[in-house]
Every structure is written in structure tokens, then in C-alpha cells.
Amino acid sequence: MGGRLVVVESPAKARTIGRFLGSRYVVRASLGHIRDLPEDDFGVETDNGFKPKYVLIPAKRKVVRALAAAAKNADTVYIATDMDREGEAIAWHIKEVLGLSDEVCRRVVFSEITPQAIKRAFASPSQIDMRKVLAQQARRILDRIVGYKLSPLLWERFSPGLSAGRVQSVALRLVAEREKQIREFRPRRFWTITVEVEAANTRFEMDVVDGNEKRRFWNRKKAEDVARLLEASLAEVVEWKAWKQEQRPFPPHITSTLQQEMASLHRMSPQETMRHAQALYEGVDVGERGRRGVITYHRTDSVRVAGVAVRAVRKLIPALFGEEYLPQKSRRFKVSRYAQAAHEAIRPTMVDLTPDEAGRFLSKQQALLYEAVWRRFVASQMADALYDVTEATARCGDVELYALRRCIVFDGFLRVYGRALPSHDTLLPQLNTGEKLRVLSVRIDEHQTQPPSRYTEATLVRKLEQEGIGRPSTYATIIHTLYRRRYVVKRGGRLYPTELGEHVARLLVERFPRVMDVGFTRWVEGELDRIEEGEKEWRGLLEEFWAAFSREVEEARERLSQNRRLCPQCGKPLVLKKKGSGVFWGCSGYPSCRYRESAAPQPQPTNLKCQKCGSPMVIRYGRYGPFLACSAFPKCRNTQSLNHLNEQEETSDGDCDG
Ligand SMILES: [Zn+2]
Numbered sequence: 001m002g003g004r005l006v007v008v009e010s011p012a013k014a015r016t017i018g019r020f021l022g023s024r025y026v027v028r029a030s031l032g033h034i035r036d037l038p039e040d041d042f043g044v045e046t047d048n049g050f051k052p053k054y055v056l057i058p059a060k061r062k063v064v065r066a067l068a069a070a071a072k073n074a075d076t077v078y079i080a081t082d083m084d085r086e087g088e089a090i091a092w093h094i095k096e097v098l099g100l101s102d103e104v105c106r107r108v109v110f111s112e113i114t115p116q117a118i119k120r121a122f123a124s125p126s127q128i129d130m131r132k133v134l135a136q137q138a139r140r141i142l143d144r145i146v147g148y149k150l151s152p153l154l155w156e157r158f159s160p161g162l163s164a165g166r167v168q169s170v171a172l173r174l175v176a177e178r179e180k181q182i183r184e185f186r187p188r189r190f191w192t193i194t195v196e197v198e199a200a201n202t203r204f205e206m207d208v209v210d211g212n213e214k215r216r217f218w219n220r221k222k223a224e225d226v227a228r229l230l231e232a233s234l235a236e237v238v239e240w241k242a243w244k245q246e247q248r249p250f251p252p253h254i255t256s257t258l259q260q261e262m263a264s265l266h267r268m269s270p271q272e273t274m275r276h277a278q279a280l281y282e283g284v285d286v287g288e289r290g291r292r293g294v295i296t297y298h299r300t301d302s303v304r305v306a307g308v309a310v311r312a313v314r315k316l317i318p319a320l321f322g323e324e325y326l327p328q329k330s331r332r333f334k335v336s337r338y339a340q341a342a343h344e345a346i347r348p349t350m351v352d353l354t355p356d357e358a359g360r361f362l363s364k365q366q367a368l369l370y371e372a373v374w375r376r377f378v379a380s381q382m383a384d385a386l387y388d389v390t391e392a393t394a395r396c397g398d399v400e401l402y403a404l405r406r407c408i409v410f411d412g413f414l415r416v417y418g419r420a421l422p423s424h425d426t427l428l429p430q431l432n433t434g435e436k437l438r439v440l441s442v443r444i445d446e447h448q449t450q451p452p453s454r455y456t457e458a459t460l461v462r463k464l465e466q467e468g469i470g471r472p473s474t475y476a477t478i479i480h481t482l483y484r485r486r487y488v489v490k491r492g493g494r495l496y497p498t499e500l501g502e503h504v505a506r507l508l509v510e511r512f513p514r515v516m517d518v519g520f521t522r523w524v525e526g527e528l529d530r531i532e533e534g535e536k537e538w539r540g541l542l543e544e545f546w547a548a549f550s551r552e553v554e555e556a557r558e559r560l561s562q563n564r565r566l567c568p569q570c571g572k573p574l575v576l577k578k579k580g581s582g583v584f585w586g587c588s589g590y591p592s593c594r595y596r597e598s599a600a601p602q603p604q605p606t607n608l609k610c611q612k613c614g615s616p617m618v619i620r621y622g623r624y625g626p627f628l629a630c631s632a633f634p635k636c637r638n639t640q641s642l643n644h645l646n647e648q649e650e651t652s653d654g655d656c657d658g
């Protein structure tokens, strides 16, 4: 008797915390959730206040028995699961299943696993936050409703076995719509004009500005007319300016930015990133420092930083880089409106543990992740980078000329992290208003508008975040689910919808415009946040959702039974059948009727040429997903992986010209 039991999710976390707490505490792991909605049953009483039916997860029976036995010998049970909704829900299920009273059960919360933080958390334990639990429960029930009621409607059109999740379906829609934009894209030609001018024995280039259109001439004749006018003429300086420009560092990493950076720099999937971050958060052995969590909690959308961490990094910066790299005042970053207040940014827990030192104790992947977290955090408290900028405007008749030159004078935080602004070797010479510039030469360049880029894992996470339809705990799962269901494949770092994925997306958008609407999904996510803040009752959200959703399901059911495609051979309805990640129309009278026809999207043109016959290569769809094939098929049967298709990096999200 008199024992103290601590329950966490994972054995690694149990090991780290166990060392800090000493022998008076017994630390056990629940191995994640122990109770959930049933797997073989809907499990939600929609006409009885959405009462969920929870069952023990069969694989966890042994764990639960062991926890119950340990709890029997304990006066106090501390539940130290992760600090987000999911962790709070796990804590509540443990309390319920073990039948713990409020007196016995204590909730401890911390954002880092270090001796000080754990000591502090255990010194002031609290109760389980039911608002978080109910927000998680509401999400679980919403997802269950959509998965259970929507998937069967897919089966009326598709062969059984397909499923549609709530947020994943919207993410699939984004990927499929981007593919459609690319397919429908027609490039447009445009022209730019650059002139070389001379003033005071200095030569430099200026761009011809055509109204506001990004210096683009959409008409070749007009560009040539302007060029002719400029040749061997004089331009007059309208304005010359010089100033200093500051570049500020980014705030420290949050889940979405960390996933984006690891995906774009190291091609690490969001799922892998979360796995390595989890390990660094839960604790690793770092030499003489012992075993501890080396980064703060990795599921967060807040850029807040604890004061003690700011003081530590402000001590480190001058020691590593010199006084001039430390700004006079510490920086505070604006916390986004979706961010959860109690959370912190992802930062190193011991900032003096440099990436070099940490690298000796970590796996290669973990070391890359630690370095990303460390650099971005240290940079976030360093001095601005500084640039000298000169800018000139000149006129020649009606034609406006413009030039900007930027030179870096102090690297500041760029020494540790980030990319400098576009810079030049030299500034513009000083010019006076009214000064004449001699035009030495004129150059016309032809360009083409580019189709929008396919999403990468990094840009899809950014899009989900911008649209407010994912949360730190869900980005990785959303993307992984799209792969697992074979709706999306990754080729050469880019995300392609499969034939199956495109059909599912089209059907869902057609039949369930509301559930598939980005704005509606964002609204639901916002309402879940409000439940967590205690501003909304969870049943209220479920009722509103259910009213909209069940009406849509009814309408979809009717429409599905009305306009079906019929088999030209026997008159029975045609259904879409799945073959790998490919799709074809087959007769529902199979096997007595064997009619089938292709359901593949039209092949898409690319810029690549066939290495065997020189014909253009196109994107085709097959059971293993999209691939490159020769357009001369069946004469030439050359195929290639889509990894050969290199798209240019996206400059701005969804920049769709033409
Ligand atoms: Zn038939």
C-alpha cells in the first residue's frame, strides 16, 4: 500500500520519466488507447444524444489487466499521457476503465520531459480536462458517422471495400482538383523586355514595366513596338531611392512547419517526421546528460516559447556567434488564432546541446530532425539580417523602366537558418531625378506560363494548415491514409491521384457537396476547438452536423438509384470496379454478363520525349497508379516511372497563370 502508480502511453516515455521519479513511483505504459468505438458495429446512438458505445480494444486486454492490478496497490494514480486532446482522452478512458475516483486519479501535464519539468508537473497535479475529452469524443463520433454512413454509398457505385473518411476525403479532393487544373491547363506565351542603360560610366539593366502585369507583354507585336521605340534612345530618371531593409527570422517550428521542412529538405514523410519527433520528445540517452526528452512536445500549433528557454538561448547566441548577433530585446511571435493556448513551439529542451553534439547520440534521421528544430529555434531569437537596397524608375516616352538592386550587409540569423532575400553583387549607382540614361541595348525574351505544380507532402500540409482543415495531430494521418487506400501515390516527391482516387473524389464531390466542402470542414474543426475551449456543447455540434449530413446522404441515395449507367448488353446497372488503384466499369450482372469498359482519365501530355521513338510521353493510369507512357502506344510500348518528371519548384501556392 501507499504506492504511486504513473501511467503513460509508451514504454520509452515510461523509461525516461521513471528515472526522474525514482523508486517510490511505479511507471507503466498503456500502449496508446485502451478503449474505442467497436470495430464491427456503428457504436453511436444517433437518436439518444449520440451516446457512444465504447469497448475495450481486444489487443489491450492484457495491458488493462496489468494496469488494474498495479492500480489496486496504489494510493494515487498519476496519468501522464500527452498534453493534447488525444492524450486527455486516453487519460479519461484509463480512469473510467480502472474505476478510479477523483481522489485517487491525478492528471499531470508537461510539454517537455526533463527532470525540472516533470518535478514541477508532479508538484501540481490536476484533474482530467473534460472539455478536451469531449472535443476528442466529438471528433471520433463525427469521423465514425462519416465513415460508416458514407462508405456504403460508395459501394453502390464502386465494388465494396472502399472507404471515405471525413477530412481525408477533402484532402483527396484538393489533390484531385489540382490534377484536373493541370490537365486543363493551356500554356500562354508572353514576352519581357530588358534594357541595358548607362549613366555616369556605369552600366546596369532595367526592366520594362507594362502596366501592372508583372512586367509581362501578352502581345508580341506590342512588345516589339516598345523595343523599337527604346532602341538607341534616352530615358529620364524619375526617381531614385536607397534604404536599409531588414529581414526577420521565422518563429520557431510548429508541427506543420517542421513536417514541411523535413519533407522538402530531406524527403522525410510527415509520418516519419512524427515518429522521430516522438522519440526525441519521449527521451533518448545523451551521454553524461543522461536520458531525457531533447525537444518539447511535437504536436503543437503554437509559437509561444517559455521565458526560461528564451533566457537560455539569449545566453548561448553571443557565446556562439558574437554580441552583434543578439538583438537588444527578445522576440515574441504572434500566436495564430487556431493555436491552443497551453502549448509551446517545438524547441530543444537543452539549447546548449548543439546539433553536432546531439548527432553523436542520435540516429541519422533523428539528428536531422533535431538540427532542424535547434536551428530554427536559435535563429528565431537572433538579430535581423540587413540589406542595402537601391531602386530606380525611369521613363522613355510612355514606357516605364524599373530596377532594384539589393546587397546583404549583415547576415544575422541567416548564419544559422533560412534563405536570404534575392540579392545582387552591386547596388545601382546614385542617380538624380531628370538625369539622362543612354539605352545601349534592348532584349526581348519569350516565356510561357507554367501549369500549377502538383502538391508535395510539404505543400499539401501547408495547404491543409492554410485552409484550417487539419490539426497538428492529424496532418500526418490524413496523408498516410490517402496512400493506404491507394487514392494517392507519391512519385518523384509529387502527389498524384490514382484513377481510383479521382473517381472517388468526383463521386464524393458530386454527391456530398457539403461534407466535401473545404469551408464546411474548416467550420467543423473550428467548432471542435470551441468545444475544447468550453464555448460549445459537443452534442450541439453533432446535432448540427447530423442534420446536414443525413439529409445529404438521403439525397445522394435517391440520386444514385435514379441515374445509373446501364449495361448495353444486358441492361443491368454498371458499377465501377477496382483493380489495384485502377478502375473500370463492369456489369453488376457479373459473372453471367462479362461486359466491361475503361474508366481511365484521358492521357495527359508532358514535356518529355520518348527515348525509343521520340514521340511525346504522356501520363497514363494503371492498376499501380499513374505512369509515363509513349503516346505512340500500341506501336511503341515504352513506359517509365513518373520519377522522371521533374516539376519546377512552386514559387507561390496555387499560382495558376493563363
Ligand atoms: Zn451486363
Ligand SMILES: [Zn+2]
Binding pocket: 610, 611, 612, 613, 614, 615, 630, 631, 632, 636, 637, 638
Ligand atoms: Zn515511343
